[in-house]
Amino acid sequence: MHSYSLLLAGAFAVQPILALPGSVTHVSDISKRSVDTFLASESPIALANLLCNIGSAGACASGAGSGLVMASPSKTSPDYFYTWTRDSALTFKCIVDTFINSYSATLQVEIENYIIAQAKLQTVSNPSGSFSDGSGLGEPKFNADGTAFTGSWGRPQRDGPALRATALIAYSRWLIANGYTSTASSLVWPVIQNDLSYVTQYWSQTGYDLWEEVGGGYSFFTVAAQHRALVEGAALATQLGMTCSNCLTQAPQVLCLLQNFWNSGGYVVSNTNSGRTGKDANSILGSIHTFDPSAACDASTFQPCSDRALANHKSVVDSFRSIYTINSGIAAGVAVAVGRYAEDSYYGGNPWYLNTLAAAELLYDALIQWNNIGSITITSVSLAFWKDLYSSAAVGTYASSTSTYTTLYNAVKTYADGFVTNAATYTPSAGNLAEQYSRSTGAPLSAADLTWSYAALLTVAARRAGVVPASWGESGASSVPSTCSTSTVSGTYSTASVSTFPANQTPVTGVVTTTASGSTGTATTTTGTSSATTTTSSCTLATSVAVTFDEIVTTTYGQTIKIVGSDSILGSWNTGSGTSLSASGYTSSNHLWAGTISFPAGEVIQYKYINVASDGTVTWEADPNHTYTVPATCATAVTVSNTWQ
Missing domain, CATH: 2.60.40.10 (Immunoglobulins)
Structure with a gap:
């Protein structure tokens, strides 16, 4: 892809996909649908089409290797029929979360196939490097059959190993909780360990961002993902009776680097070498993928309910209000279509379904956190965000027992629902989700049936329903050291031998x-x-x-x-x-x-x-x-x- 992928999933019934999605029907005059109705009808379509894009059983992924996620079935204009480490990791993190929420033998097979495929991909020599020194793990993209893609590309991209580790850590925790610790330690941990080694060795080196366009700098999304992976990687090692001492020493330093993206103007500068304003959906995606339901509103990790995340949400969303025709006349504090960044020119620079939905998801995440905390705090940093929603908003802390809390809380719910409604308005009647929709007419554009778009739909539906992933330990890893360093450590890499999983690894009997x-x-x-x-x-x-x-x-x-x-x-x-x-x-x-x-x-x-x-x-x-x-x-x-x- 030119500008590519992260993926998610919600908690919905699963069945094998034996047929291709229905044909796309372009609808520009679709009537406004209620959020409930839209999500109820679209969620099963999204899950079916997402699974259809995974090899080798998915009908939309014919020719793809087992366990490999195709970004889209599209092979021309544009050709997205490849597998990205980032896309695959985010897809399967959400599939794992769905599986944990509601056991599915079908999803379990997909997860196991993914782990087997990734163990092989780690060892494939490619233009980014080799396996012996770990450099090859930074390769962003492989052919559909799992062989190296040798064409020109924006490489390396350093978010993939961290995101893959996070996905596999989530499944490992489920295995441990259900009595299958030896499976986690002998089959899954070796894959995770290689990825953690990569992060501890290469986190301070620059690379390309998640849109694959900006190189030679640091990316907010990448650094946030790396910090999370090291924190939960160290915790999993302890659970398995092992150690990841480098995770423990490097995680605080990665958190130090993350602070450099905050701009005194009240937003995240998403890339350090872009030549743009820095207002980019990259930062919203970074917050939702490091969301911890047990966290406080910590600004250091840009948790969704933090003043930094809310101020940045306003800055990013507002940057699209005046440049898209379909956003014309929509007042501040009312949801609009959201793209990647205002300067974008790819396919004309349009809104992306996944970014509009991500804007909603961050707000749903924040609501969950406020509900857990029992109060909402407005600071001078976030005040402008709140005033758009409630003109009488003032700096202070409002307990959940107060009427002000209720007013603020409901205003954010309404705002979040507006972003989902915007995406629904421009979703074709058949439910197919492309990559983009026209800034002028709302018609679908670019790659059809984008896996990322479907995953974003599933994730926002899950959060709106109150379904959240497990904590990754943010509360014990949010303190920024007084002294920061970019020194790294050399990693060690060993081939993970995994070709099959034990049968009948079902949940333990219980309530x-x-x-x-x-x-x-x-x-x-x-x-x-x-x-x-x-x-x-x-x-x-x-x-x-x-x-x-x-x-x-x-x-x-x-x-x-x-x-x-x-x-x-x-x-x-x-x-x-x-x-x-x-x-x-x-x-x-x-x-x-x-x-x-x-x-x-x-x-x-x-x-x-x-x-x-x-x-x-x-x-x-x-x-x-x-x-x-x-x-x-x-x-x-x-x-x-x-x-x-």
Whole structure:
């Protein structure tokens, strides 16, 4: 690609893809769709088309090697039928997160094939270098069959190894939690170790950015990804009874380098050698890919809820307001289409679906963090962002119990939904997502069925539903050293011998507990822990799951809380047919209403709570709908916790 790839995925039902996506229908006058309706219809299309682009089973990736992600099926104008280390790593990080949230044997096979493929790719000599000194790991792009691409390109690109390590670390943690520690240590860790060695050795050397256009400098996205990989790499090594001492010594220094991207004008200068303003979606993508749901609003790591991330969000988004015809007349504080950077000329320099969706995702991430923290803090750095959304905004900290918090929180929810609505407005009726959409008409442009676009859709849907990845340990790695250094250490590299995985590595039998709070709450999934180190285990996958809904809501005598939703079991949104919850656990200090309902495993449901007064008056909680995927695991019971919104 000319300007290429990162990928994501959400939490949706999975099935093998045996056919190509439907043909693209260009629609410029599509009516505005509600966010709920759009995401409900588009998410399964996006997941199907994303998997279709992965070799060798994907029908859209004919000729691609097993476990290799094709950026797009397009082979001409432009030719994106290659596999990028960055694209693949981000794709599979999200596939792993989806798998962890809801077990899928289909996704597990894809993950295993990816690991096997990457172990081979690490050893392929290429124009960036060889495996012996690790330099070849910085090669950005390979042919569809996994052989070296030897044409002219922007190389090296140093984000790929860090992102691949992060994807494999997430799967390793799942293996450990489910009793397959030896699989993680013997098959997955050797691949991770090579990538961590690359990061510790080469992080202070310059390279090309994620758009593959700016070389000879540092890129915000790359440095942020490198810091995260070293932090969680060191933690995984400890879990496996190993060490990554270089990770521990180098991570703080990488964090030092990350601070250099902040501009006193209130935004991130995304590349140090670009000759441009530096206002670039690179920085928004960097924040969402280092989002930690357990973190505070740390400015040093540019967490989504930090004042730096919010100020930068405004700067980047505003840079596109006046240059795109389709953004004409849209006021500040209202969502618009977002491109890569204002000076972009590739295919005419247009909005990208993935960047518009990333602008929404950062805000959903921030909402989740504020909900966890219990307050919103406005500083002088972020004040301009807030004033666009709420003219009376002022510097201060607002607890979640205050009306100001509610006003600010809801304003950000509305703003975030606006970016999704913008992407929906210019999505063809068949649901196919290209790379770009015209700055003048909104018609799809450039590569068709871009994997990155589909992944961005899935990720934003997951965050809006409150589904989040596990913490990567940001809270213990956000302090910037007083003295910074760019000295590195020499890495060691060994061929990872992995050609197959043990069979039947299914989740341990147990109860899965999910905590959620609508579109902006936390969502952490635990499938059970075990100290065993066996590599094989089996259990019976549940066909029906008893879901207990715990709702915290203040009520008065005579009122009843019911749950209604999209499923017939929930009354198909009919308030008279919903299920009443019980107040048997309600106390003065714990306003709990609860009820248990059985659903088929793997079903995706949308629901809301309603308050029914003694006279029959119905009060609905606020938008958006809650979305939940019933786990397809061995667990037969789960609990979902919500708070009235």
